[in-house]
Amino acid sequence: MGRFTFRLPDIGEGIAEAEIVAWHVKVGDTVKEDGRLADLMTDKATVEMESPVAGKVLEVAGEVGDVIAIGSPLVVLETADEVAEEALAPAPKAPVVEERIEVETPDASDVEDAAAAVEEEEKPSPVDPSDQLRFQGRGLGEGPVAPPPQPSVPRPPTPSPEGEGERRARGHAKVLASPAVRARAKELGIDLADIRSAEGGRLRHADLDAFLSYGGGKGYAPAGVPGRDETIKVVGLRRRIAENMAASKRNIPHFAYVEECDVTDLEKLRADLNANRGERPKLTLLPLLIVALCRALPKFPMLNARYDDEANEVTRHGSVHLGMATMTPAGLMVPVIRDAQAGNLWQLAAEILRLSEAAREGKAKSEELSGSTFTLTSLGPLGGIASTPVINRPEVAILAPNRIVERPMFVPDGMGGERIEKRKTMNLSISCDHRVVDGYDAASFVQEVKRLLETPVLLLAD
Numbered sequence: 308m309g310r311f312t313f314r315l316p317d318i319g320e321g322i323a324e325a326e327i328v329a330w331h332v333k334v335g336d337t338v339k340e341d342g343r344l345a346d347l348m349t350d351k352a353t354v355e356m357e358s359p360v361a362g363k364v365l366e367v368a369g370e371v372g373d374v375i376a377i378g379s380p381l382v383v384l385e386t387a388d389e390v391a392e393e394a395l396a397p398a399p400k401a402p403v404v405e406e407r408i409e410v411e412t413p414d415a416s417d418v419e420d421a422a423a424a425v426e427e428e429e430k431p432s433p434v435d436p437s438d439q440l441r442f443q444g445r446g447l448g449e450g451p452v453a454p455p456p457q458p459s460v461p462r463p464p465t466p467s468p469e470g471e472g473e474r475r476a477r478g479h480a481k482v483l484a485s486p487a488v489r490a491r492a493k494e495l496g497i498d499l500a501d502i503r504s505a506e507g508g509r510l511r512h513a514d515l516d517a518f519l520s521y522g523g524g525k526g527y528a529p530a531g532v533p534g535r536d537e538t539i540k541v542v543g544l545r546r547r548i549a550e551n552m553a554a555s556k557r558n559i560p561h562f563a564y565v566e567e568c569d570v571t572d573l574e575k576l577r578a579d580l581n582a583n584r585g586e587r588p589k590l591t592l593l594p595l596l597i598v599a600l601c602r603a604l605p606k607f608p609m610l611n612a613r614y615d616d617e618a619n620e621v622t623r624h625g626s627v628h629l630g631m632a633t634m635t636p637a638g639l640m641v642p643v644i645r646d647a648q649a650g651n652l653w654q655l656a657a658e659i660l661r662l663s664e665a666a667r668e669g670k671a672k673s674e675e676l677s678g679s680t681f682t683l684t685s686l687g688p689l690g691g692i693a694s695t696p697v698i699n700r701p702e703v704a705i706l707a708p709n710r711i712v713e714r715p716m717f718v719p720d721g722m723g724g725e726r727i728e729k730r731k732t733m734n735l736s737i738s739c740d741h742r743v744v745d746g747y748d749a750a751s752f753v754q755e756v757k758r759l760l761e762t763p764v765l766l767l768a769d
Contacts, residue, residue, distance in 0.1 A: 311362060313356075315380075325374070326348045326349035327372065328371060329371060330344075333345075334367060336363070339358070343356070344357060344358050345382075349673075352565075356381065364382060364383075367383075379671045419701075426740065472693050482513075493521060497515065502518050525707075545638050556698040559721070561739070563737065564755045565736045566754065571730045572762075574711070576764075577590050596685075600627065600647075600756060626645075626649075627648045628646070628681075630681045631683055632696075632705075642675065643662075643677065682705040683705075706753075707736045709736060711733045714730065715727050
C-alpha cells in the first residue's frame with residue numbers, strides 16, 4: 308500500500324490561493340482515477356479538481372469556505388502502490404462557474420411507534436383563526452410569550468422533512484389517530500403521514516383543521532406565519548460578491564445623479580432595425596446604449612478609468628472595456644466586452660448574447676470576467692424609475708438605465724407652439740467615485756449620453 312498527497316496545482320497565472328466551495332468526497336471514500344475531488348473558486352470561476360490516481364481518501368484539506376494556498380495538500384489518498392507525486396501534475400478542467408450553498412436542515416423526528424388507540428368519535432370543532440397565529444416567541448425587550456392556554460388549539464402543522472417516498476412507506480400503521488379522524492382524512496384526501504400532531508401524540512380533528520387552514524401541505528401559509536429558519540454558509544461567488552461590495556462601499560465615496568431621456572425616437576429606430584435584421588441577432592436597448600457610451604466617454608476620460616487607491620494613481624483608458632452586470636444562477640457576474648468602441652450595433656448585440664450565455668452557463672473564461680473600465684448595469688423591465696448602483700471597484704463610475712415608461716409630454720408642434728403627446732421616457736442613473744469624478748463632469752457626461760440617445764441618428768453616423 309502507498310500514500311499519495313494530492314497538492315493544489317497552479318490553476319492560473321497570478322493565483323496564489325483558492326477557496327473550497329464543494330467537496331465530492333469525504334474521509335473513507337474510495338475514488339477512481341480522474342474522479343472528482345472538490346470544486347475550488349478563484350477569480351469568480353469554479354475549477355474542478357480530479358484525482359490523478361485511484362485510492363481511499365485518508366485526509367481532506369478543510370471544510371467548504373476554507374481558503375488554501377497553491378501547492379498545499381488538498382487530499383491524502385491510500386493507493387495500491389507507491390506513486391511519485393512529481394510524476395503526476397494534473398491540469399484542472401476549464402473553469403466552470405457553479406455556486407453551491409450549504410443549508411443546515413433539522414433531522415426528521417420519528418413518530419412514536421405504538422398501536423392506535425380506539426376512542427370515542429370526536430366532533431370537529433371550529434378553529435379560531437386568531438388562535439392559530441399564537442406562537443411562542445420573544446418580543447423586543449420582552450420575555451418569552453406564554454403558550455396558548457387551550458391544549459386543543461393547534462400550532463401550525465410542521466411539514467415532515469423526510470422524502471415523499473419515506474412518508475408513504477411509513478404508512479398509517481405508525482400514525483396515532485381515532486377511526487373518526489381517519490375516516491374524515493380519507494374523505495378529504497389527506498394522508499395522515501403528512502401531518503404532525505400539535506401535542507406530539509395522537510392526531511385530532513383540530514390537527515386536520517390546522518393542516519387545511521395552512522394550505523393542506525401545498526406550501527401555502529397565511530400572511531404572518533413564519534417559515535422554517537435556514538442557515539446558509541456564504542461561500543464561493545456569493546462571498547466574493549459580498550466582499551467586493553463591502554470594499555466598494557467602504558472605500559469609495561459614492562454620489563449619484565439621475566437624468567430623464569426621451570427615447571421615443573430611439574425605440575422607433577430599434578424597431579425599424581429589428582424589422583430588417585435578417586439573420587442578425589435581435590437588438591435590445593443595450594447595444595444602442597453602449598454605442599452612446601463609447602461616443603461620450605472620450606470627451607470625459609476621467610470616467611473611463613480605474614483608481615488604484617493604494618498607489619494613489621488613476622489610469623485613464625483609451626479603449627472602452629465595458630462590463631455588463633449579469634445575473635446568473637450563481638450570483639451577479641460582470642463579463643467584459645473588450646474594445647466595445649470598435650464594434651457596431653450588430654457585433655455588440657452578438658457579443659452581449661455570447662457573454663451573457665457563457666456567464667449563465669458557467670463557461671465564461673477568467674479573462675472575460677476582469678479588466679472592465681466602465682460598467683453598465685440594467686434590470687430591464689424591472690429597472691424601476693431610479694437607482695443608485697454600487698461601483699464595480701476599481702472603476703470609478705457605473706451607469707444604470709431604468710425602466711421605459713410612457714407619459715404625456717409637451718413637444719413642439721412645428722408652428723412655434725407646443726402640444727401634448729404620449730412619449731417614451733427612461734431615466735439614466737449614474738454612480739461615481741467622488742475622489743476622482745466631480746459632480747459637474749458626471750452631469751455633463753450624462754447630458755452628452757442623453758443628447759445621443761434623443762438624436763439616435765448620431766449613433767449611426769461615422
